[in-house]
């Protein structure tokens with residue numbers, strides 16, 4: 001078994017896949033592929049959308065973090081299950097994963113992180129007004145909803161870690177890289193969940209590498 005992840009460490013979707021692999025105790029190599037038009041031609045054959053991550057498992061290639069995580073769940077069912085224990089849980093995990101990927105990501109990653117980190121690193125002006133609107137108007141209703149979904153449970157679904165928790169935490173990491181934290185007074189359960197996921201060995205193992213990339217990006221060339 002030889003697994004290779006193609007992608008870049010600061011992508012929340014690459015991070016989600018890496019956390020999934022680590023929680024399942026599957027070894028892999030990370031081969032750096034950058035997004036946004038900087039991918040080599042061979043990568044665009046693997047994923048014509050050009051998005052990261054992708055996975056190579058032996059001679060089998062696959063793209064999209066959610067699809068890959070489902071593949072890993074099917075292929076390695078003896079490893080800790082991250083997609084729920086029954087039909088209802090699996091549906092709920094997929095819904096919350098999708099919620100994080102499609103509702104939070106455009107704000108936490110593609111607005112806050114992009115304007116605070118990516119654009120300055122490329123010498124582009126950042127749009128702080130759009131960041132402020134994301135933080136004060138657009139994100140709070142999503143956090144209200146997720147806080148209510150979580151209640152005072154330890155995890156979003158059932159009584160064990162799932163991709164729902166990981167997908168949510170991955171977006172919060174990008175928001176934090178962008179200099180913003182969840183307000184623990186307003187969303188205490190979500191903030192505590194994030195702290196618990198952040199403390200897990202799977203995330204602790206990759207955060208120093210991410211910090212190095214961030215430091216490099218903020219150093220003038």
Ligand SMILES: N[C@@H](CCC(=O)N[C@@H](CS)C(=O)NCC(=O)O)C(=O)O
Nearest residue numbers: 011013035036051052053064065066
């Ligand atoms: N649904 C995809 C989303 C992947 C995605 O949007 N990745 C971003 C990087 S964070 C990307 O590669 N964007 C490049 C582009 O859209 O051209 C997944 O979960 O893998």
